[in-house]
Amino acid sequence: MTLDYLPPAETIGRLPNYHFPPYITLAHMFHAPKGWAIHNREMSQFVLQYVVDGFARYPIGDQPYETRSGDLLFHRPHELHSILTTDDQPYVCISIVFHFGEVDFPFEELFRHRHLLGNFSGHPVETMLSQLVSHYRQPGLLHQMQCQSLLMAILSQASVSSSSNSPEMKKYPQAIPKLVLIKNYLSDHLHREVQIRELEEISGLSKNYILTLFRRHVGMSPMQYLSWLRVNKAKELAIQSKLSIGEIACLVGYSDVHTFGRMFKKKTGQSLSQFCANLIYS
Template sequence: MDLNQLSPYIRVAWDSIIYPPVHIAERVIFDYELMFVKEGECEVTVEENRYYGKPGDLFLFKPNQVHSITLLNGKPLRQPHLHFDLYYQPDSPEVKVSYRPYSLLTEQEKQWIRPDSLAEMEDPLPNHIRLNKPGVIEQLIQDIIFEFDRKFPYYETTAKGLFIQLWVLLLREIHWQRNTHLHSNWEQLDRVKNYVSHHIEHDLTLDELADLANMSKYYLCRLFKKAYGMTPIQYHVSIRLEKAKQMIQFTNLPLTQIADELGFQSIHAFSRTFRKWEGHSPSSFRKKK
């Protein structure tokens, strides 16, 4: 799933209530659906898996995924929900919402089933998500529903923007749940990251940063790389070079002065590091500007 290409098409945005004894029988849908449990309780079956849903829970149903919903305790189920394509397709406006099992779909309807682009993820998103902060997710869903209900000018574009916020929050929520060690140490990691960002002109050591984070340097490296994709020292080099590229591109300062102001021991050390990371020398980069 390429978030840079994300272009959601929201098909349905409803805040609906199911009253007992009505249930949603086994079916497949053509697109994706997010269902927030606002009130009531339910048992949700997805393929062979059963989940208990209570207020604050979120369910994600995927294209062509067999699922059903059963109300519990004889109470209504209020479920604000969205049907959507993650990527707009030429036939997106034509596709409807499916309420039937696969065996009853027409050939035309089978053509409407979207590819499950989420299956490409290294860790696919779960069907049942017990949210840590359900209020934020619910509010965004309700804001999208409000836009579709009122249909103010440019409501569809506004709803797309809200959906992207919602989707990123959802991905972040799942990331935190799967990496609780990151979440519990985020304050220390953020402290190290800010310290590095404000000391780009100084040589920093891993021991110094580990003391700042109050953890071993090996644990710091592992957590920092998990959080930001690189070690603290690699991050220090990367932001140093980003600053160097700005100075090369937007000033006429000599390269020796840029190297000195950014704390490199010599122009040779600066050039060697720049070439290693960028694939060409600082002087070549300056000629391209």
């Protein structure tokens, strides 16, 4: 039996270089084969499940969830759950399984009984999850401590975002349609250079107002958001196609593959080749 399925007390002696919690027993990125599913599983540890790409139904107890790219789910020990993929869509996820040993960590204070913590596509949490998987695959105390540090940062950021995003959005209801319009425009034109004046023209808003709107609701500037869209599209193409890195770079707006490579590594902490190498298919 692998460590992620064991009761917490039975894992501690088997984890090298762990001298304090949190204890991470699994961190991987998984590309589900067609027809893959898990039915009525119960874990003894905490689980974070992040959808990198695709779709899956993910009931937890009597709560049904439909998860899509960017969604982050959290469930507690002994919560019955299933993961149900569909034949017409891929499912690529990052799974982090962990516990705190004998420490009674106050998760309910952080998440207040929530399972779906929010959508973190283009959010720093997404980068931290990928970095955690990368460090987990490497031996040694330094990488183990990096994993622990990243996990605590992910929990903190997820708590802040899930508790503050909705009320903040409700304060500015008149601005949300404009924000959606601009985000859709960036998504539709990620294959080319986009100027801020284009966003002014399509929205009727000033440059300063657009910048304020994005920082308040998205947490980054429009151009930073465009970079995140390109990163996510590159990941999608790497997973779902056999295109070369150069071809992917062109499709996401970069004529120079080296410039694309530097951008991708800056945003994710790893190269596109490393991202693909971290995928587990079975």
